[in-house]
Amino acid sequence: MSYTIALNFEDGVTRFIGCKAGETVLDAAYRQKVNLPMDCSDGVCGTCKGHCEQGEFDMGDEYIEDALSDEEAAEGMVLTCQMVPSADCVIQVPVASTLCKTEVGKVEGTVAAVERLSEDSIELVVDMDDSAELSFLPGQYVHIDVPGAGAHRSYSFSSLPGEKRATFLIRNIPGGVMSGYLSERAAVGDRLTLTGPLGSFYIREVTRPVLMLAGGTGLAPFLSMLAQLAQKREDGKGGDQPVHLIYGVNKDDHLVKVDALEALKERLPTFTYATVVVDEASDHPRKGYVTHHMDAEVMHDGDVDVYLCGPPPMVDAVLKYFDAEGIVPQSFHYEKFTPNQVGEAA
Template sequence: MSYTIALNFEDGVTRFIGCKEGETVLDAAYRQKVNLPMDCSDGVCGTCKGYCEQGQFDMGDEYLEEALSDEEVAEGQVLTCQMVPSSDCVIQVPVASTLCKTQVGSVEGTVAAVESLSEDSIELVVDLENADGLTFLPGQYIHIDVPGTEVHRSYSFSSLPGDKRATFLIRNIPNGVMSGYLTERAKGGDRLKLTGPLGSFYLREVTRPVLMLAGGTGLAPFLSMLAQLVQKECDAPIHMVYGVNKDDHLVKTDALDAFKEALPNFSYSTVVVDDASEHPRKGYVTHHMDAGVLHDGDIDVYLCGPPPMVDAVLNHFDTEGITPQSFHYEKFTPNQVGERA
């Protein structure tokens, strides 16, 4: 038996390795040419310390208190030289990937479809050449090289990890490099290079109610998250507030309706900014987060949208004295993705 271990480095790079049954994470990493920090490999120095965000494992008792205290164990910190997984795991490694002599991976793909969903949104579908698809954490993003140029643009996956066909929601920016390619030159079979995965905005283990706040094409990572939650048969309360500027900017609501059918406790509401809209909920997402979806702060919040939206939500929580159990957010601009967990 083998387990998949996601190593998240502090520079935003994620590297996935396979860990054999009974094998330590450190040994598995070195076997796959990822040089995690290490001095002694005997549980003495603490150099290989990291934080396990999710997953089951055995640490044994052959390490020193000076290397890893009981308090640190209770917080989820681990020594990768002693950690033996018994499930898939996600581990934060507190150094840059370059210091571990690893780097972000890449995969080739071809354009399968380009669909204009609205004046504001384009869906890009890519067939991946890797027969096993691409491994990533739902919510993460990837760099896509723009054919015919020397630049790339960054987009969150809206598809499931491991799918042979990757999908992305892309904002249609007038005179944008990627937008111009997709609307004017793209054709089926065009070759693309994708580099990643990247980012610290991703779905954690669901142990309490979840609030998802999506702005525009910031809906993309939530589609990936929801698809995985369907696979896991999640029954926790999950509510999404999805905000856009205009009525016709609301896209993929058919997918959200399907998730409502598949997830027993999932609900969503849509919000439109445009004053001329006849939509029943107008304004901003901060106007439509009632007490019922906040669970008195016993909630995990995920937020993805343009910088003004992210700043408005942060200010709203601060003003209202709302402190979620965890708060993960990602800002994006037309030319880049920025993330914070």
């Protein structure tokens, strides 16, 4: 028996390790050459303290309160030198990955397809050399090297972790480095290098209603998140909380992957979605911005986890809307992207 532990470092790097039954996270990390912070390894100093965001584990009773108080334990804080997982876990490590002598992972793949979905979006499909090495949390992104350009661009996965074929939604930007490659030079069989995973934008354990807000190609991480939620439901591991997505675009023909959303509705009965178009000349039934369609029903009186991914103006507008309306969700996770951004998801 082995469990997968995602270690999320404060510099945005995520490293996945395997933890054997009965093994502490600290020992598992050291065995795989990830030097987590540690002084005593006896539950005394508190140096190895982190926060477990999801998963099940046993902390035992051999640590002292000075290292981890009852209040901290109740909030999900853990000592990795004492923590013995009994399920897959996600742990926030409050130091940079470089201090733990761990590197961002690199994986190789081959271009399998490039499809123009609309005037402003392209889907890139990559066949990975080793899907087992492509671990990430749904919502995270990678840097993709642009062949012949000496540069990389960053994109969120729209596919599930561990799949042989990885997919990405990419905004088509005139003159863009990646857009130019995909539109003009890309060919099936081209070799690509992906570096990651990166980012703190990923789906947490669903214990209450969820509201997802997507702008343009910001839909990508939500496709990955929803696919995981559907898979968990099919495996009998939850899926009873309502999940609502509001997906906004500028023009009618910018709406893409609606067929994928319909398929996800079939697999996840608690999932609903609404599409919104900004263009005033559109005949779409819902026009305007996503903030115009966030009614009380989807806000659940604030008892909701909100995930937001889109261009900076959209993210800023939602933040201002929440502030103006006095809305304070139980949790709020967001990621903004800009054209040609090299350090954030796009």
